Amino acid sequence: MGGVLDKAGITEAALRLIEKKGYDGLTMAALARSLNVAPSALYNHVKSKRDVLLLVEDHLASLVDVSAFGAGPWEDAVRTWAWSYRDVFSQHTPLIPVIAVLPVTDAPQTLAMYETVSAGFRDAGFPEERIVSSIVALESFIFGSAYDVTAPADIFDPGTMAEATPSFTGAVRSLAEQGHERPADVAFSLGLEALISGLGGLRG
Amino acid sequence: MGGVLDKAGITEAALRLIEKKGYDGLTMAALARSLNVAPSALYNHVKSKRDVLLLVEDHLASLVDVSAFGAGPWEDAVRTWAWSYRDVFSQHTPLIPVIAVLPVTDAPQTLAMYETVSAGFRDAGFPEERIVSSIVALESFIFGSAYDVTAPADIFDPGTMAEATPSFTGAVRSLAEQGHERPADVAFSLGLEALISGLGGLRG
DNA sequence: CCACTAAATGAATGCCATTCATTTATAAGA
DNA sequence: TCTTATAAATGAATGGCATTCATTTAGTGG
Structure with missing residues (x-):
């Protein structure tokens, strides 16, 4: 052999x-x-190239930081996990369509991540039947946000259509004037904090 | 010619x-x-196949329902828009990687959608510099959630690893026992309501 | 030493987007 | 009406891709 x-x-x-x-x-x-x-x-x-992508995906899942679950408040743990998850996969967006349809059985490291996160939610007082949905909601936001990180800086430049879109153009300009280094981080923080406080309200 | x-x-x-x-x-x-x-x-x-996908994407953007903006409370308008947006693109997930990196200049219908939504946020009292980030956060969640719709029903079945992942397995089973017709809708509703109430707090 | 088997090979297959030199057809100008 | 410019369509290539398969290689257990 x-x-x-x-x-x-x-x-x-x-x-x-x-x-x-x-x-x-x-x-x-x-x-x-x-x-x-x-x-x-x-x-x-x-079996196929998809199998290779699956191997890569599962390895990346092991890089996601779940260490804060069980080591502090639920809010902080979710924050650490979500930022880490987004950062890892923002470098690997072509995997996102693969993960999204991937049965967890085929990805042990990914499953291990889910286990730690689920336990964290349960210990934080989440009703059992809402845990998976809450994680899925967060994950959806994380995957979508991973794409934003790689988007070109001028993606929202309205170009010649500026006069026809005053509200949007004004909003884009106003954000640009804030001079954030990474606009994607602002949106991610905004959405994540909203999700954390909204989902946190489900705890019994 | x-x-x-x-x-x-x-x-x-x-x-x-x-x-x-x-x-x-x-x-x-x-x-x-x-x-x-x-x-x-x-x-x-x-110019390329990517151009074809871009044409399709922009047409789909015109199918997204933005009619509720300016015709009722901001919360309801966002809800209508978000569900419609997700439903349209859940049938077209291969476009998501394209949209995510697509300069809006090249997509007039998409730009028109952003204009209507931006105006709705502004009229609802959002500070101008937070409008784009809020929309991006919602959009990220919507794109991620579009993938969920197409995921196989048994995607979270832990299979042979069930004993090793008690928390997750319990959570999955507990959700299944609720007997929801479309689990993806539950997660989407949960996340969307959290985002609406969290982002809504930014209004002045 | 033999037989079995896992693993590697190299040549083919079929599909794909894209390019390009060439032809066709149409509209405008004289 | 004839000419010329130009937009648009053609068909034959090109190069890259994942994947298959009959065949060979090389170890291991009996």
Whole structure:
């Protein structure tokens, strides 16, 4: 037995490749080349490219910081988790469509994250039947916000349509004048605090 | 001049094709065939396939219901807009990565939507410099939630890992016992109401 | 030493977006 | 009516991609 390849090695190589060349550079051929192997050899270890993305996703889930659950107030734990979750996946937005439809059975690290977060919600007094929905709501916000981080700075520039859209143009200009370094962070903070206080009210 | 093709026709054909075959079926070849034209002919009217997706996106933006802005309380208007926005794009999740990075200049209908929504926020008493961030926060939540709608029903089934994840497994089971028809709607409602009441507090 | 099996190979397949030199057709100007 | 400019459509290439498969290689247990 004992070939050169295994799932851990493939995951590691894929992450290196993504870091160096981005998701466009992550092809089965390039992945194989980085492992000094023929592309077809990969298929002895993964069923498809989607499988590779799944391995990467699950590894990233293990990087999300859930350490604050059980180590302080629920609000602080959610805040730490959410910011960390967003930061990790803002560098990996092409995975978001994959995660969103991914059965957790296939992703043990992701499942482990859910377990820690669920326990944190339960201990904070959430009724059991609302825990999953609350996490899903937060996660949806986090995924959507991860895209914002990568958006171009001038995404909201109305260009030639400025006169036709006075309210929007004024709002964009007014935000720009605040001179925030990362506008995406302002929106994320605003939404996250709203969700934390709104969902926090569900606790018994 | 006057060929068979124009942007409106391409958009319409693309939408028909997506409805019938899904986004996997939307290829330049298939699009051309549905218009009785050679694939290369499309490139006289659009620069790339991404352009086609952009045309589709902008058309969908015109389907989002913004009519409640200026016709009732801000909370109700946001609710109507958000549900409609999510419903439209839940059928078109492959566009979400495109929208998220799309400069609004290139999408007049999308820009028109932002104008109406911005005016609604301003009239409701939002400070101008918080309007864009608030809309972005809501939009992030909406995009993330659009994915949930299409997720398989058993996405949270922990499978063989059930014993290792008691809190999460209990929470999933407890939600399932509620027997909601569309679990995604519960999470969306929960998050949206939290955002509405949290963001609403910014009004002067 | 043999037989089994996991793993790697390299050549093919089929699909895809995109390009380009060329042709067709239409509208405007003389 | 003839000419010319131009927009639009064509068909044949190109290069990249994931994936398949028959075949070979190389270890391991009996």
